[in-house]
Amino acid sequence: MSAPTDAQPHGLPLWEVFIRGRRGLSHVHAGSLHASDATMALRNARDVYTRRSEGVSIWVVRSDAICASSPDEIDPFFAPAADKVYRHPTFYELPEEVRQM
């Protein structure tokens, strides 16, 4: 992970925001924002990302708490999966009722 995000120009740490659109779906990364602490980050996320009824649940996590894969590792991480089509569930017929696959 890169340098700590505490050293923002205006002193507030950066937070990543995850929103769940409705029950049954998983939380999806919506964006990031600045806030002094977790409580304020939740409040800010509510104002910034759910003004148009986008969500029923919000997660926030400090950006410097996220461990991310490095662009240099793209090949060892992801390339071996490219030639294994049998891992995709494309050989099944999905019933109409299953919408969220």
Add this chain to the structure above:
Amino acid sequence: MTEPVDAANLMTTALFTYALRLGDDALILSQRLSEWASRAPEIEEDIALTNIALDLLGQARALLDYAAVVEAADRDEDDLAYVRTEREFCNVHLVEQENGDFAHTIARQLFFSTYQLFLYEELISSTDELLAGVAAKAVKEAAYHHDHALQWTVRLGDGTDDSRRRMQAAVDRLWPFTSELFDADEIEKSLAVQGIAVDPSTLRPRWERAVSDALATATLALPPTVWTSHGGRRGVHTECFGYLLAEMQYLHRTHPGASW
């Protein structure tokens, strides 16, 4: 035969004035908060303050529209918002006070949203269907406005030396304007007896407890009451109000009925 008609007129006037008072409080605070657009300390806060302004504008529209219906004098919500003069507005002085620094805006929010939250919580049981309906929707908004103000009051008060000094100065400066929130005249009292309105004086003990708790948590001192400001409900306003109206009404007065 004239007596029942007079009583009905009196009732109509009282209900009109009451809806106008609640609506004007929301409208004028909304106008003040929207002055923060593009000027807040952070973009997140910019959006939060303008969100609150929009909530209040929604409340103002419902209440002014209702006032216009009750009055039945061929005026609509726009006429009430944009063509009345200073002396015809009956909002409290607190909501018209200038934004000042961010701490002043937060102190004003804390004082007003606490009052508005408790007011709407009571108004939900109004025998007037429309007032009860507006309150039921607005109480959730007020709860959020109150929480927003509370969070910031604690962070600024119990923050750095500078934020604490500014927050205390803001609380001291705006304290004299809080007493007016609880003024009740014949209009509120007569409507409260009928179960239509909330007598604001009954909200005072709860408000004082909540605000002094908030200030204590924020390590701020409750200011002594040296003087109190009154008169907004009768249309007597503080100096800054005329400037606010000039800006708010300019477009409508220059281009009546403009829309886009």
